[in-house]
Structure formats: structure tokens, C-alpha cells
Amino acid sequence: MSLRIKSITLGDGIPRICVPITGKSREEILSQSEIIARSQPDLVEWRSDYYEDVLKGESALQILESLSGIFGGIPVIFTFRSVEEGGNKEISVWEYQTLNIAVAQQAKADLIDVEVYRKDFNACSMIRQIHHLNGKVVGSNHNFQITYESEKMAEILYGMDECGADILKLAMMPKTPEDILRLFEVTRQVSDNTQKPVVTMSMGNLGKISRIGGGVFGSAITFASAVDVSAPGQIPLSEMRHILATIYNSTAKQ
Numbered sequence: 001m002s003l004r005i006k007s008i009t010l011g012d013g014i015p016r017i018c019v020p021i022t023g024k025s026r027e028e029i030l031s032q033s034e035i036i037a038r039s040q041p042d043l044v045e046w047r048s049d050y051y052e053d054v055l056k057g058e059s060a061l062q063i064l065e066s067l068s069g070i071f072g073g074i075p076v077i078f079t080f081r082s083v084e085e086g087g088n089k090e091i092s093v094w095e096y097q098t099l100n101i102a103v104a105q106q107a108k109a110d111l112i113d114v115e116v117y118r119k120d121f122n123a124c125s126m127i128r129q130i131h132h133l134n135g136k137v138v139g140s141n142h143n144f145q146i147t148y149e150s151e152k153m154a155e156i157l158y159g160m161d162e163c164g165a166d167i168l169k170l171a172m173m174p175k176t177p178e179d180i181l182r183l184f185e186v187t188r189q190v191s192d193n194t195q196k197p198v199v200t201m202s203m204g205n206l207g208k209i210s211r212i213g214g215g216v217f218g219s220a221i222t223f224a225s226a227v228d229v230s231a232p233g234q235i236p237l238s239e240m241r242h243i244l245a246t247i248y249n250s251t252a253k254q
């Protein structure tokens with residue numbers, strides 16, 4: 001059920017807070033990171049698809065080298081989010097594979113996000129390659145329009161598990177409060193039936209309750225903003241800390 005990454009434990013009942021880095025240039029990424037590091041979140045996610053030079057030579061690896069220095073003991077997730085799943089930059093399957101494998105080889109990122117249901121892409125094989133390089137994987141899937149039927153959501157999460165992902169993550173957009181209830185139900189069911197941490201969120205304003213309450217149903221990470229949001233509905237880090245401390249009676253840093 002729980003997974004240890006550096007000094008943090010995921011999946012022990014208290015959600016950990018992950019803050020995204022969304023700078024467009026090297027300068028912006030590093031200055032955001034300095035600010036974020038000062039607020040000491042549990043994890044950070046570098047959303048490399050925001051970075052204008054991400055696909056140029058070794059630029060992404062150079063940024064990761066700097067981030068590992070800035071964040072020290074705070075785990076860093078490397079994510080390239082494709083346009084199809086709500087990201088900012090087009091990337092071919094070949095470029096996506098090359099980039100993620102280069103990041104795994106470099107071994108500066110603690111987790112690599114892999115879009116398990118990307119079209120014409122063998123995610124299971126990529127996950128095996130990343131594991132071979134001693135990397136760890138966040139399997140992910142997103143829909144910014146709708147919330148799938150419950151069965152489909154469960155299938156997606158179990159499919160990531162079968163494929164070998166170390167963390168199973170699903171982000172949906174709710175149209176009704178019932179959509180959020182269904183996401184909670186699936187989160188509870190899947191997290192009870194897998195050894196892996198499950199991470200789910202309902203996005204947008206309506207879905208904010210899932211970012212706060214998802215941990216009660218088994219979601220292991222919640223994303224909060226320190227400088228900029230990387231998805232609709234993210235709550236500022238300082239507010240999130242207070243709310244989580246109240247709900248989970250945790251000793252999380254304030």
C-alpha cells in the first residue's frame with residue numbers, strides 16, 4: 001500500500017502535497033523552484049511541457065540537474081504532459097520515449113510520469129525500461145472534459161497497475177457532484193485492492209473538494225499551487241496545508 005521515496009511515504013492515509021513547477025524559460029523555472037523550495041512541499045512536479053526548450057538537446061537534463069540541487073531531499077517528479085491529455089506542447093511518440101528514457105538514465109528525477117493510455121505507444125514496455133534503469137513511474141491518465149463511467153475509471157487504474165506503474169494516477173473533470181462521488185468510490189475500491197499508491201482528482205472549481213477530501217478515500221497525493229496552477233482547481237499550498245492538518249489531524253508543516 002505504501003511507497004517510500006526519499007524521506008516521504010506515500011499511501012499511508014495522509015495525502016502528501018505536490019507543487020508543480022511551470023516556468024517557460026530556464027530562468028523562470030529556476031526562480032520558481034527557489035520560491036517553491038523555501039515553502040518545503042512534500043514533493044514537486046516539473047511540468048517540462050511548459051518549458052520552451054524542453055526538446056532541445058540536453059536542456060531538460062540540465063534543468064533536472066539544477067532541480068535536484070535546489071530540492072535536495074524533496075522528491076522531484078518529471079512530467080511531460082502531452083497536448084492530448086491537457087499539456088502545452090506537441091510531442092511525437094518517439095520524442096516522448098527518448099525524453100523519458102534519457103531522464104531515467106540520468107537518474108536525477110525520483111519519479112517519471114508516463115501516460116499509460118497514450119495512442120500508438122507501448123507504455124508497459126517503457127515502464128519496464130525505466131524500471132531496468134532503477135527509475136520509478138507514476139502512471140497517469142487525464143480527461144479535461146468529462147468523468148468516465150466508474151467501471152472505466154477502475155479499469156484504467158488497474159491497467160496501470162498491471163503495466164507495472166509504481167503509482168496509479170487519474171484526473172477527471174466533473175460535470176455534476178455525482179461525478180465526484182463516483183471518483184471517490186473508485187478511489188476507495190482500487191486503493192483497497194492494490195499494493196500501489198493511488199492518486200485521483202476531480203478538476204475545476206466543482207472538483208476542489210476532491211483535492212481536499214480525496215485522502216479519506218485513499219488518494220495519496222494532492223496537487224497544490226505555490227506560484228502557478230498546472231490544472232484547474234488547484235488550491236494554494238498554504239491553504240491546503242491548513243485544511244489537510246484539520247482533516248487528517250496530521251502534523252504536516254504549516
Ligand SMILES: O=C1C[C@@](O)(C(=O)O)C[C@@H](O)[C@@H]1O
Nearest residue numbers: 020079171201203223230231
Ligand atoms: O496529473 C496531474 C494532476 C493535475 O492534472 C491536477 O489536476 O492537479 C496536475 C498535473 O500537473 C499533474 O501532472
